[in-house]
Amino acid sequence: xxxxxxxxxxxxxxxxxxxxxxxxxxxxxxxxxxxxxxxxxxxxxxxxxxxxxxxxxxxxxxxxxxxxxxxxxxxxxxxxxxxxxxxxxxxxxxxxxxxxxxxxxxxxxxxxxxxxxxxxxxxxxxxxxxxxxxxxxxxxxxxxxxxxxxxxxxxxxxxxxxxxxxxxxxxxxxxxxxxxxxxxxxxxxxxxxxxxxxxxxxxxxxxxxxxxxxxxxxxxxxxxxxxxxxxxxxxxxxxxxxxxxxxxxxxxxxxxxxxxxxxxxxxxxxxxxxxxxxxxxxxxxxxxxxxxxxxxxxxxxxxxxxxxxxxxxxxxxxxxxxxxxxxxxxxxxxxxxxxxxxxxxxxxxxxxxxxxxxxxxxxxxxxxxxxxxxxxxxxxxxxxxxxxxxxxxxxxxxxxxxxxxxxxxxxxxxxxxxxxxxxxxxxxxxxxxxxxxxxxxx
Numbered sequence: 001x002x003x004x005x006x007x008x009x010x011x012x013x014x015x016x017x018x019x020x021x022x023x024x025x026x027x028x029x030x031x032x033x034x035x036x037x038x039x040x041x042x043x044x045x046x047x048x049x050x051x052x053x054x055x056x057x058x059x060x061x062x063x064x065x066x067x068x069x070x071x072x073x074x075x076x077x078x079x080x081x082x083x084x085x086x087x088x089x090x091x092x093x094x095x096x097x098x099x100x101x102x103x104x105x106x107x108x109x110x111x112x113x114x115x116x117x118x119x120x121x122x123x124x125x126x127x128x129x130x131x132x133x134x135x136x137x138x139x140x141x142x143x144x145x146x147x148x149x150x151x152x153x154x155x156x157x158x159x160x161x162x163x164x165x166x167x168x169x170x171x172x173x174x175x176x177x178x179x180x181x182x183x184x185x186x187x188x189x190x191x192x193x194x195x196x197x198x199x200x201x202x203x204x205x206x207x208x209x210x211x212x213x214x215x216x217x218x219x220x221x222x223x224x225x226x227x228x229x230x231x232x233x234x235x236x237x238x239x240x241x242x243x244x245x246x247x248x249x250x251x252x253x254x255x256x257x258x259x260x261x262x263x264x265x266x267x268x269x270x271x272x273x274x275x276x277x278x279x280x281x282x283x284x285x286x287x288x289x290x291x292x293x294x295x296x297x298x299x300x301x302x303x304x305x306x307x308x309x310x311x312x313x314x315x316x317x318x319x320x321x322x323x324x325x326x327x328x329x330x331x332x333x334x335x336x337x338x339x340x341x342x343x344x345x346x347x348x349x350x351x352x353x354x355x356x357x358x359x360x361x362x363x364x365x366x367x368x369x370x371x372x373x374x375x376x377x378x379x380x381x382x383x384x385x386x387x388x389x390x391x392x393x394x395x396x397x398x399x400x401x402x403x404x405x406x407x408x409x410x411x412x413x414x415x416x417x418x419x420x421x422x423x424x425x426x427x428x429x430x431x432x433x434x435x436x437x438x439x440x441x442x
Contacts, residue, residue: 109189150239184213188210272307274308274365277367277379281316283324290367364393373416
């Protein structure tokens, strides 16, 4: 973890405070904290300061750059100071070293919209009034780039389950470098608080980039405005980019040889959750059956869900529902044939489940599509306002119904007439800057 300046009594965190066992933490701010230790003097902070000062004096006398000497890393783990720090070379021409904590895990550090997304949002008042015209003219180059990647993703059907899911192979899925003019990106930084390292495969950098489709255009397949075949592209899902590395990122750690990749080791086994709000049944759905798509899409990224929770308001006979469910899923399948509640803390609210049964170390997928815009927007508002929710939701899929052409042809009157594409893009953006890799669903 390359750090430019660290004050030993200050520590900057972003949304992952509970990951380190730090109780006095305010998300997104710089927090002062006192660290107490009952260790003997030779292991105390004062002793380390004396030794550090002695080393600094020696290095200073050898003409090492002062800027290098001032780089210090404070590692917090369970409110104790861990003094083991590894210095490894870096290719940064302004600094000859980078300091890496002896143990760390990957955590979200920032969302960066592409030039396409930024321009689309900046000119949204014009763009939302003539979506297809703008895509086919001003943004034609971005659409071409978008399509080039979507075509590489292959057909609309999810890939077959991955067969080589052992370490380190499963950590390399979809490490693609996509055009940043069109595709937006998340960045993750390796931060203190990691797991025991099981092997020593070096990693080149302490910052990883994860690409995602832009929040721009129709929020559907980019071909929907191109060839006049609206119905052909309406339900296509191959524009959605699911990055395999991001799924497994917390299973990367740092060790004595720098950053390495390896299993979780002594930590609690990571659980994989899939929550589907507006699930229909295994074989049905207004836009096609979603459940088999999700289980197959993530199986292609070495994910077999440990728990599946589904809510559906339309009445179905249980024997019909479970008749079509694959046998291996029945032991992990929870299907609630009731309307999902928006009551905060209500146990008929799916978000209550997420807040209470998952942890920030788990991988959580949430699909929200109940075709009732008021309820959906309330769920999204609750997520945005609750760090314990958005810090747990890794990937989200949501279809927001607002009036604009050409989507008015599909949605009809079932849209939020008082809203607009501008409001929709804002809500998607707010989710992403909180670390939720949200995709526009079909």
